[in-house]
Amino acid sequence: MTKVSVIGGGYVGLVTAAGFADLGHSVCVLEIDPCKTRSLERGILTIDEPGLPESWQRNREQGRISVTGDYIKGLLDAEFAFVSVGTPSTRTGRPDLKSLYTAVRRIAETASGPLVVVVKSTVPVGTAEVVAGILARYGRDGRRFAVVSNPEFLREGYAVHDFMNPTRIVIGGSDRKAIDAVAGLYERIKAPVITCDNRTAEMSKYASNVFLAARISFMNEIASLCEEYGVNVSRIAEIMGFDPRFGKGYLNAGLGWGGSCLPKDVDGILHMAKSRGVKLRMISAAQKINKQQPQLVMEKLHRLLGPLENKTIGILGLAFKPNTCDMRCASSVTLISLLREQGCSIKAYDPLAMKAAAELGLEISYCADAYEVARDSDALVLVTEWGEFKDLAMSVLCSSMTNPVFIDGRNFFDPDAMLEAGFLYEGIGRRTSGKPAISEAAPVNRPVTSRFR
DSSP: OOEEEEEOOSHHHHHHHHHHHHTTOEEEEEOOOHHHHHHHHTTOOSSOOTTHHHHHHHHHHTTOEEEESOHHHHHTTOSEEEEOOOOOBOTTSOBOOHHHHHHHHHHHHHOOSOEEEEEOSOOOTTHHHHHHHHHHHHOSTTOOEEEEEOOOOOOTTSHHHHHHSOSOEEEEESOHHHHHHHHHHTTTSOSOEEEEOHHHHHHHHHHHHHHHHHHHHHHHHHHHHHHHHTOOHHHHHHHHHTSTTTOSTTOOOSSOOOTTTHHHHHHHHHHHHHHTTOOOHHHHHHHHHHHHHHHHHHHHHHHHHSOOTTOEEEEEOOSSSTTOOOOTTOHHHHHHHHHHHTTOEEEEEOTTTHHHHHHTTOOOEEOSSHHHHHTTOSEEEEOSOOGGGGGSOHHHHHHTSSSOEEEETTOOSOHHHHHHTTOEEEOSSOBOOOSOSSTTOOOOSSOTTOOOO
């Protein structure tokens, strides 16, 4: 049984640990935060991810997962050390690598035998070379280290599935033996294994995520044009998705991208470019488009409700995407800030993220369910497309509102059904509303009665 140490008990670290344990390896999670360590030792996970609790509990019972805050115990007899610590963006967009470099130094000072150090965290191009330098400088008694880059391509909400069913496994390095050894850890997984140098592996993660971000921003820009010409952007995405050159993923118009990966990686690649004097105009534009998306909701609310001061707006969903409690760079945070600036009262419900939202200090009222959010509200805005919202009795929701305005920020609902339920309904790139909700609604250049599929 191969012994694997995973440094960092965060999102990537926990999924990686559970995944390798499911593949039959012995895994020790090394987490220096004592609160997290105590929770993990009791089997209490610090993140919400479908399928992870079951995997974690199963492997704990079978003795394949252990947890420690001690580097000596965590690295004892380990053949691999996967570094999965956070690399958040600084104000300038540069990834903060302090935690990563600290972890690498501790590995060098602690490891008692040959070790393959695998960088799992998303890092700028050239980081593996710095890691190799730290290991050489602080390693004990000439201990031998190999450095391998193994970027993750996990989607929050689907990470356990993605670990076991990846589209590709990328392994970068200069030591062929170490590359093959890391590939061997994934032997039971049927997926293409792509080997390359460290820099190629590091850049592949940035390029992949930034491309996905650009696709979403592209469709959001097309959505603005669709509204002007009476075209349903969802139908455009459906048609485009049949083209094998495009594929169906990441073509949905909406409130934009968020979370821990896409915003950070766009910031990171722009910082890398700036440091070398390279202008990435398209990626800069994609970032700008994304930041503007919540403002579209404000424009729709103004047009349908008029002045927003003292209006009550209900928010359905707070997390940046469904099946997670992650509030990092969530569209809801920007939207709530814009609504507060206009003097609105805000009510919200999310199945998982309300505790995380409360920790951010958002000035909103938290509700027990969507029906409480709708009661006496002047408008509802869907921010996160949770599956449970599909089962709502829309006519009941509508009848309890002061004004029946519904802005679908994810194009989640069927326009015909929403209109039949009584809503003044609009999505992003597919306007379907009837007359304005109240007489104070701001005039527009064209009738608001346009209705299209």
